[in-house]
Amino acid sequence: xxxxxxxxxxxxxxxxxxxxxxxxxxxxxxxxxxxxxxxxxxxxxxxxxxxxxxxxxxxxxxxxxxxxxxxxxxxxxxxxxxxxxxxxxxxxxxxxxxxxxxxxxxxxxxxxxxxxxxxxxxxxxxxxxxxxxxxxxxxxxxxxxxxxxxxxxxxxxxxxxxxxxxxxxxxxxxxxxxxxxxxxxxxxxxxxxxxxxxxxxxxxxxxxxxxxxxxxxxxxxxxxxxxxxxxxxxxxxxxxxxxxxxxxxxxxxxxxxxxxxxxxxxxxxxxxxxxxxxxxxxxxxxxxxxxxxxxxxxxxxxxxxxxxxxxxxxxxxxxxxxxxxxxxxxxxxxxxxxxxxxxxxxxxxxxxxxxxxxxxxxxxxxxxxxxxxxxxxxxxxxxxxxxxxxxxxxxxxxxxxxxxxxxxxxxxxxxxxxxx
Amino acid sequence: xxxxxxxxxxxxxxxxxxxxxxxxxxxxxxxxxxxxxxxxxxxxxxxxxxxxxxxxxxxxxxxxxxxxxxxxxxxxxxxxxxxxxxxxxxxxxxxxxxxxxxxxxxxxxxxxxxxxxxxxxxxxxxxxxxxxxxxxxxxxxxxxxxxxxxxxxxxxxxxxxxxxxxxxxxxxxxxxxxxxxxxxxxxxxxxxxxxxxxxxxxxxxxxxxxxxxxxxxxxxxxxxxxxxxxxxxxxxxxxxxxxxxxxxxxxxxxxxxxxxxxxxxxxxxxxxxxxxxxxxxxxxxxxxxxxxxxxxxxxxxxxxxxxxxxxxxxxxxxxxxxxxxxxxx
Amino acid sequence: xxxxxxxxxxxxxxxxxxxxxxxxxxxxxxxxxxxxxxxxxxxxxxxxxxxxxxxxxxxxxxxxxxxxxxxxxxxxxxxxxxxxxxxxxxxxxxxxxxxxxxxxxxxxxxxxxxxxxxxxxxxxxxxxxxxxxxxxxxxxxxxxxxxxxxxxxxxxxxxxxxxxxxxxxxxxxxxxxxxxxxxxxxxxxxxxxxxxxxxxxxxxxxxxxxxxxxx
Numbered sequence: 001x002x003x004x005x006x007x008x009x010x011x012x013x014x015x016x017x018x019x020x021x022x023x024x025x026x027x028x029x030x031x032x033x034x035x036x037x038x039x040x041x042x043x044x045x046x047x048x049x050x051x052x053x054x055x056x057x058x059x060x061x062x063x064x065x066x067x068x069x070x071x072x073x074x075x076x077x078x079x080x081x082x083x084x085x086x087x088x089x090x091x092x093x094x095x096x097x098x099x100x101x102x103x104x105x106x107x108x109x110x111x112x113x114x115x116x117x118x119x120x121x122x123x124x125x126x127x128x129x130x131x132x133x134x135x136x137x138x139x140x141x142x143x144x145x146x147x148x149x150x151x152x153x154x155x156x157x158x159x160x161x162x163x164x165x166x167x168x169x170x171x172x173x174x175x176x177x178x179x180x181x182x183x184x185x186x187x188x189x190x191x192x193x194x195x196x197x198x199x200x201x202x203x204x205x206x207x208x209x210x211x212x213x214x215x216x217x218x219x220x221x222x223x224x225x226x227x228x229x230x231x232x233x234x235x236x237x238x239x240x241x242x243x244x245x246x247x248x249x250x251x252x253x254x255x256x257x258x259x260x261x262x263x264x265x266x267x268x269x270x271x272x273x274x275x276x277x278x279x280x281x282x283x284x285x286x287x288x289x290x291x292x293x294x295x296x297x298x299x300x301x302x303x304x305x306x307x308x309x310x311x312x313x314x315x316x317x318x319x320x321x322x323x324x325x326x327x328x329x330x331x332x333x334x335x336x337x338x339x340x341x342x343x344x345x346x347x348x349x350x351x352x353x354x355x356x357x358x359x360x361x362x363x364x365x366x367x368x369x370x371x372x373x374x375x376x377x378x379x380x381x382x383x384x385x386x387x388x389x390x391x392x393x394x395x396x397x398x399x400x401x402x403x404x405x406x407x408x409x410x411x412x413x414x415x416x417x418x419x420x
Numbered sequence: 421x422x423x424x425x426x427x428x429x430x431x432x433x434x435x436x437x438x439x440x441x442x443x444x445x446x447x448x449x450x451x452x453x454x455x456x457x458x459x460x461x462x463x464x465x466x467x468x469x470x471x472x473x474x475x476x477x478x479x480x481x482x483x484x485x486x487x488x489x490x491x492x493x494x495x496x497x498x499x500x501x502x503x504x505x506x507x508x509x510x511x512x513x514x515x516x517x518x519x520x521x522x523x524x525x526x527x528x529x530x531x532x533x534x535x536x537x538x539x540x541x542x543x544x545x546x547x548x549x550x551x552x553x554x555x556x557x558x559x560x561x562x563x564x565x566x567x568x569x570x571x572x573x574x575x576x577x578x579x580x581x582x583x584x585x586x587x588x589x590x591x592x593x594x595x596x597x598x599x600x601x602x603x604x605x606x607x608x609x610x611x612x613x614x615x616x617x618x619x620x621x622x623x624x625x626x627x628x629x630x631x632x633x634x635x636x637x638x639x640x641x642x643x644x645x646x647x648x649x650x651x652x653x654x655x656x657x658x659x660x661x662x663x664x665x666x667x668x669x670x671x672x673x674x675x676x677x678x679x680x681x682x683x684x685x686x687x688x689x690x691x692x693x694x695x696x697x698x699x700x701x702x703x704x705x706x707x708x709x710x711x712x713x714x715x716x717x718x719x720x721x722x723x724x725x726x727x728x729x730x731x732x733x734x735x736x737x738x739x740x741x742x743x744x745x746x747x748x749x
Numbered sequence: 750x751x752x753x754x755x756x757x758x759x760x761x762x763x764x765x766x767x768x769x770x771x772x773x774x775x776x777x778x779x780x781x782x783x784x785x786x787x788x789x790x791x792x793x794x795x796x797x798x799x800x801x802x803x804x805x806x807x808x809x810x811x812x813x814x815x816x817x818x819x820x821x822x823x824x825x826x827x828x829x830x831x832x833x834x835x836x837x838x839x840x841x842x843x844x845x846x847x848x849x850x851x852x853x854x855x856x857x858x859x860x861x862x863x864x865x866x867x868x869x870x871x872x873x874x875x876x877x878x879x880x881x882x883x884x885x886x887x888x889x890x891x892x893x894x895x896x897x898x899x900x901x902x903x904x905x906x907x908x909x910x911x912x913x914x915x916x917x918x919x920x921x922x923x924x925x926x927x928x929x930x931x932x933x934x935x936x937x938x939x940x941x942x943x944x945x946x947x948x949x950x951x952x953x954x955x956x957x958x959x960x961x962x963x964x
Contacts, residue, residue: 127676127707146708146747153676153707154747478772483765513762524926531928563926565937586928587937615936662936 001033001061002042010062011035013055020050024070031068041210048072124151131156141199207289218348222394225346226403230410232362233384238416249307251334251359252280254412254419256298256306259332262405266331267396269352275331281350282310283335284317291317292350294330303420338362338386346389354393355402357409362386386413421606428461428598430572431537434579435462435499437608439469442497445583448475448484449501449537457501459539459598481510485536489518489588492534497583505540505592506552519588520563534589535582541594541633541683542731548719551727553632553684558590559661559693565589565614566661570635572602574658577612585614594633594683615659617667623651626741627671629694630681631657638681640734641741650745660690665697672698676707677744683731686714708749711740750778750827756787758801767808767842776834778827779805779842782817784849789861805842817847818874821883848874919952920945 001011014032018024030044031053048070054061061067122139124132128151132139137159144151200209235250245253256278259266263274278299281292293313295306316322335347338361345358367383370376390406412419425433439445447465453476456463466474477484481502488500502508508515519532542551558566565587569575575593582589604610620635621642628638635656642652655671657664672678678698680691691712698710713732721727743749757763758781770777781801785792798804805812811833815826823845830841848870852859859867881893923945924931931938 125707126704130704147749150747152747475773478765478768480765480769482762483769486762486766487769520926523928528925528928565927659936662940664936665940 001063001065001067003063008035008063010060011040012060013057013067015057016053016068017041018044018050018053020053023047023049044070046070046072122151123149125153127153128156135159138199138202211290214351215348217351221349221351223348223391224394224399224402225389225391226399226406227346227387227389228406228410229365229385230388230413231367231383231385232413235413235416236362236384238420244304245307246310247338247362248282248334248336249303249310250413250416251336251357251409252282252295252298252310253301253303253306254409254416255332255334255357256280256295256301257419258405258408258412260299262401262408264397264401265355265390265392265405267354267393268331269354269393269396272396277329277331279330281330281333281353282313283333283347284314286317286320288317288320291322291327292330292333293317293322293326294328296325332356334359344387344389346391349391349393354396355405356391357406358389358391360387422603423606424601424603425572426599426601427569427572427575427593428457428459430576430602430604431461431579431593432463432465433604434576434583435465436468438580438583439465439473442583444495445497445499446473446475446491447499447501448477448488450477450479450484450503452476452501458503459595461598462501481507482514485511485514486518488534488536489514489522489532492519492532492588493522493530497533497535499535499537499583502536502538504550505538505554506549508536508538508554515558515564515588515590516561520561523587524563531586532588533586535579535585535591536589537579537591537593539595539598540592541596542715542720542727543595545722545724545727546595546720547722551720553592553682553715555590555592555660556684556689559663559690563588564661565659566592567614567659568592568594568632568657569597569612570632570656570658571597571600572604574612574618574656576604577610578614578658581611581614584611589614592632597633600636612658615662615664617658617664618656619653619667619671620656621652621654622674623653624675625651625745626677626679627653627655627675628679628681628737628741629655629657629668629671631660631690632683634681634683634732634737637732637734638737641737644734644738645741648742650742652741663690663694663697665701668694668698669702672702672705676705677741678706679711679713679737679740679744681713681732681737681740684714685717686712687717689714708744708747711744711749713737713740750780750831752780752782754787755781755783755785755792755801756790756795758804759787759795764804764808767805767810767840770840771808771810774837774839776837777840778830778834779810779840780827781842781844782847783844784817784847786849786853786862788853791861800844802842802844810840810842812842812844814844814846817845818876818879819883820876820880916955919954920949922952923948 011033012035014034016031017029018031024030024044024047026044026047028044029041030050031042033040033042051069051071053068055067123144124139124142125146128142129139131137131153132142132151135156137156139151142151142155142159144155146152146155200212204212235247239245239247239250259278259280266274266278268275277297279294279296280298281294284291284293293310293316295301295309295313298306301309313322313326316326330350330353332353333347333350333356335345335356336359337345338359341361343360343363345360347356347358349356362384363386364382365385366380367385368378369381369383371379388406388409390402390409392402435447439447446469447462451458452462453466453471453474456465462474477487484502485500485508488498491498502511515536519534519536522532523530538554540553540555542553555566555568558564565582565585567578567582567589569578569591575597579591582591620639623642626645628641630638635654638652638654642654645652653671653675655667657667678695680694680698682689682691684690686692689712691714695710695712698706713736715731718730721730740749751766753763767779769775770779783792783801787795792799792801800814802812802814813826813830815822817823823843826843826845830843833839833841850867850871851857881888923941927937927941929935929938931941
């Protein structure tokens with residue numbers, strides 16, 4: 001159990017991200033640890049296979065206590081790590097990656113590879129260093145296939161300019177812990193445990209590292225979109241009449257109820273089954289960066305309660321006082337660019353969520369409607385509309401269910417009475 | 421235009437041309453005039469130039485080289501033949517303390533334009549005292565030039581250059597190369613300039629930097645490497661002092677992997693100077709350590725099976741190059 | 750004309766050269782200053798023979814022995830050798846018997862010989878005194894003084910010239926072993942220039958007339 005803050009005495013296992021038997025690379029999120037302050041994503045200190053994951057969700061451990069073990073590649077209950085490699089090595093699956101160390105060569109020819117201690121230098125040929133410098137390739141992210149793991153010219157040549165530079169963990173990875181570190185909250189996991197050897201761009205602020213890594217994974221997902229334009233005159237009228245809710249609250253309220261029936265849209269990518277609880281995240285732009293406060297049990301709250309909750313969360317997010325159970329764990333999220341007066345946003349889901357709804361600003365647009373009298377055809381009237389884009393992970397959700405969900409949302413906007 | 425002649429005939433042509441061109445050039449050594457040299461490399465010279473200009477000496481290496489230094493100081497261009505490089509040891513004072521240093525010691529007030537010819541290298545069981553390659557000692561002695569021809573063209577061009585040079589020049593001619601034939605340009609002013617290497621073969625994967633008889637072995641190795649899809653550069657240094665450092669730098673920049681090879685003992689040999697230079701001045705071009713090949717640190721054995729075991733030939737050179745390219749080193 | 754001391758006659762090249770000059774009948778004159786001491790060893794302990802010139806006999810070379818303190822005798826002996834050489838008669842070995850008046854080096858404690866021996870020999874052997882006696886009236890005292898002072902002055906001038914000459918420029922250290930223009934682009938001179946550039950920042954300025962830093 002890592003000591004993640006000066007005053008931390010113990011931590012609770014919130015969720016094992018990697019399960020026993022799964023392979024993990026050093027630096028990959030391994031386990032979510034909750035403290036009284038916040039939930040942290042703890043990164044794996046070594047590459048190998050998770051041998052034991054002690055403690056179930058909710059179990060508390062004192063700092064320093066063993067909470068799990070990792071079999072280093074080649075050790076008894078592990079096979080060589082099937083870690084993704086970016087270099088075209090000639091079948092060098094068993095050769096040490098950059099920085100890994102051969103610590104024994106058993107007679108059967110398998111090599112036991114140990115991960116480096118902190119501060120060990122990267123072994124690279126002079127020419128490889130020069131090339132890496134010229135190309136702006138961080139050596140720490142390059143897999144060395146030369147003797148004793150040396151990075152050679154061909155290893156640097158093999159580094160593709162795209163995002164996959166040997167750092168990407170498998171797609172089914174980390175929990176959506178808070179992406180930013182609000183002021184006043186102890187630093188998140190990546191600062192407290194031994195520094196991961198991932199290849200972040202050198203000038204990237206530390207606060208963006210989690211997002212950087214997440215978006216790197218997301219880029220691999222087979223995402224699709226459906227889009228529609230919802231008429232929101234009725235909602236606007238309702239908002240003016242009642243004045244106890246704003247547009248975002250309505251969206252959360254509507255989405256939460258639709259999600260009850262449209263369970264596919266709240267699939268948990270880690271299990272493949274729907275999240276049990278309907279917690280809806282709202283992407284919020286704060287002085288501390290992007291935060292996604294979550295309305296817990298959004299389908300059980302009234303519209304007014306949802307509104308009050310959103311206001312409270314927004315204030316806390318702005319002030320940097322948002323708590324650990326107020327972020328993370330959502331089954332679906334909403335991104336609203338209406339306040340920025342932008343018409344359309346096509347957001348990316350926050351894994352392990354498998355869908356996200358993007359809502360644009362409501363604007364008056366021409367609508368073609370039937371004329372009031374019988375047999376009088378259609379007329380064009382001004383109507384309040386907004387563009388909705390639903391982005392979904394096609395591994396779990398097909399186009400039709402996605403379309404049906406979006407249609408349901410558009411219907412709710414057009415006729416809100418049904419939901420209330 | 422060129423002709424194909426033996427290495428030994430190439431040296432003979434060089435002597436003839438230079439002796440015709442310059443009456444101050446004369447030749448002395450043991451077993452030269454009457455025998456014509458044990459490899460036939462002086463055949464016909466006394467007949468053309470007289471026994472005054474082609475002199476047999478007693479077995480007196482110190483006097484021979486000493487007389488050469490004296491003759492050089494007083495206006496001649498002596499070519500002194502040592503018979504075997506191993507016998508230079510009997511005249512070390514004359515070579516190292518006199519020939520190499522007089523110009524410097526006398527404040528450039530004299531010249532020692534002497535050429536010292538020394539057949540060297542491993543041949544068929546010539547034994548420890550007749551098989552050495554000693555160029556390393558003389559590269560280490562300031563004031564001397566040291567050249568090592570690899571083929572007939574080098575043999576002729578470098579000998580002419582050595583004779584024309586105003587500096588004392590050691591010319592190491594490998595005994596096994598004497599019968600080997602190669603093309604030689606017709607031009608009787610053809611010179612191989614001292615201090616300039618020649619690229620025998622240009623390849624991108626690995627460079628073999630070498631000189632003398634090992635050049636041929638390196639070219640053989642390069643052919644072996646072709647079968648593995650490996651493309652080797654072969655650099656024939658031609659002169660080991662002054663070294664063509666520029667050619668070495670270019671070869672490293674092209675290939676990033678280098679084998680330095682010679683028949684002389686590896687420890688403290690010319691290869692050590694080259695490897696250290698590369699490490700110091702071409703560091704960022706290296707994708708792998710510089711590998712040196714040279715004879716083992718033993719006297720050259722007499723028994724054929726022992727002799728053949730202890731110095732690098734084509735398979736060993738190819739193996740080092742291959743392992744470098746495969747990143748096993 | 751080749752000058753050497755008794756010590757050199759024990760080295761190999763001495764014998765090789767005597768032999769070579771004899772067989773080639775070269776116009777060479779070998780002038781041995783046999784002063785009876787080679788560094789700290791005397792001829793008595795380093796050779797079995799009393800006259801080194803018999804070694805020339807071993808090579809078939811004519812030899813002469815002469816009193817090295819007698820300038821006229823030496824002149825005559827060498828004159829004959831020169832005449833022989835010039836007329837194609839080949840080499841001559843001339844052994845000049847003399848004595849080493851001082852130590853082998855300045856500060857030599859001379860533990861290898863007795864002071865008495867030195868005094869005995871030198872008191873009877875000063876060549877200048879000898880020559881004065883031989884010349885007799887042919888050389889007046891004034892002429893002698895004039896010659897003496899002229900020689901002294903010439904010597905003193907030479908010493909003064911050496912002492913007051915400036916030290917060479919430090920960068921001279923790196924040039925002069927090979928012929929050719931030091932600024933040329935040929936391989937040797939490029940290397941010399943590079944070494945000069947590398948070493949000059951560390952080359953200490955050792956002043957004229959000093960003996961060097963010693964370390």
